[in-house]
Amino acid sequence: MRLVVEDLVFAHPGAPPLLDRLSLTAVMGESVAIIGPSGSGKTTLLALVGGLLRSGGGRITLVDGERELPVRGNxxxxxxxxxxxxxxxxxxxxxxxxxxxxxxxxxxxxxxxxxxxxxxxxxxxxxxxxxxxxxxxxxxxxxxxxxxxxPVLLADEPTGQLDRDTSAAVIDTLLGAASAKITLVVTHDPAVAARCSRTLTLGGGTLTAVRP
Ligand SMILES: Nc1ncnc2c1ncn2[C@@H]1O[C@H](COP(=O)(O)OP(=O)(O)O)[C@@H](O)[C@H]1O
Ligand SMILES: [Mg+2]
Known part of the structure; x- marks a missing residue:
């Protein structure tokens, strides 16, 4: 199974364009950390992927073999x-x-x-x-x-309110479940990003790979 986001375009009503043909593919078992400055659109991106907001263009699908499933509900x-x-x-x-x-x-x-x-x-x-x-x-x-x-787990700054020790235990739990899921984690915490399969930065409306 894989999550495919293609050419996603979005602006909040009355606000300037936020996401500009953003694309992302994540496969089952993968955990993707999404970092980026405050206001770059990380929370908005998760809301779009999870179907809480409607995009202004592009496609978001969960591909399971020959089938395409809506992400919402999964x-x-x-x-x-x-x-x-x-x-x-x-x-x-x-x-x-x-x-x-x-x-x-x-x-x-x-x-x-x-x-x-x-x-x-x-x-x-x-x-x-x-x-x-x-x-x-x-x-x-x-x-x-x-x-x-x-199959899809979307987490928005999951360790934001936790102290370091608790945070480490929680990362273990969250990412321990990640082998059977497709996980997107928005985080400011380098320790969380380091535990994910890879890290992407959101900026200028698109995602860019961060080299480890
Ligand atoms: N419901 C909304 N209506 C208008 N603008 C919004 C709304 N939600 C967020 N924004 C704006 O969109 C931008 C991205 O917000 P957000 O996705 O929360 O960023 P991040 O999670 O990366 O900090 C910000 O400039 C924010 O003020
Ligand atoms: Mg946010």
């Missing part, structure tokens, strides 16, 4: 602003990632509990998610994305 998200179901427990929030794959409650909770351990939230699953710190909630969101079987 994506799990780790967003910059933590988005959780605020009236549910931590473990319920993580299980949502597995429900999306059609698992029943018990199987989903089992996966969720294993993912809790992996992000250092073992024993915290029963807590009301609203009582977690920003960094803890971000780890719960990462656990939710990794329990999903959806």
């Amino acid at each position: 994506v799990s998200w780790v967003l910059q602003t933590v988005n959780v179901l605020s009236d549910r427990s931590v473990v319920d929030n993580i299980a949502v990632g597995a429900y999306a794959d059609g698992l029943d409650r018990e199987a989903a909770l089992e996966r969720a509990r294993a993912a809790l351990d992996a992000v250092g939230l073992a024993g915290q699953g029963h807590r009301d998610i609203r009582t977690l710190s920003g960094g803890e909630a971000q780890r719960a969101v990462i656990a939710r994305a990794t329990v999903s079987d959806r």
Whole structure:
């Protein structure tokens, strides 16, 4: 399976052109770090790939053998602003990632509990998610994305709110799941980029490879 972005063009309404015939191909098992200055369009690019915004031109497809699938519906998200179901427990929030794959409650909770351990939230699953710190909630969101079987994982500055040690554990979890996914990670963190298969810089509306 591969994610193919071809000649993507985009401008926010009333704003100057942001993406100018941007292209990107990422294959199953690959993790691609996307870096670039603030305002260069990294978050916008993820939103377009995930189908949250409509492009002004170009194509975004998930190619699976002979089939072409829409990316939307095959994506799990780790967003910059933590988005959780605020009236549910931590473990319920993580299980949502597995429900999306059609698992029943018990199987989903089992996966969720294993993912809790992996992000250092073992024993915290029963807590009301609203009582977690920003960094803890971000780890719960990462656990939710990794329990999903959806093939594309889009992460926007996933370690932005975490200290260095927690960040290292979270990178392990996130990229540990990457071998069975196509992962795009927007990051300012060189440690995250170093763990990805390759790094691209967004600037001037297009992506350029960064030599290691
Ligand atoms: N909904 C929006 N409407 C208008 N302009 C936007 C909107 N969202 C983002 N922008 C602008 O588009 C540019 C790229 O934003 P963004 O994709 O968030 O950049 P990055 O994630 O690289 O910091 C910025 O100049 C930002 O102000
Ligand atoms: Mg951003």
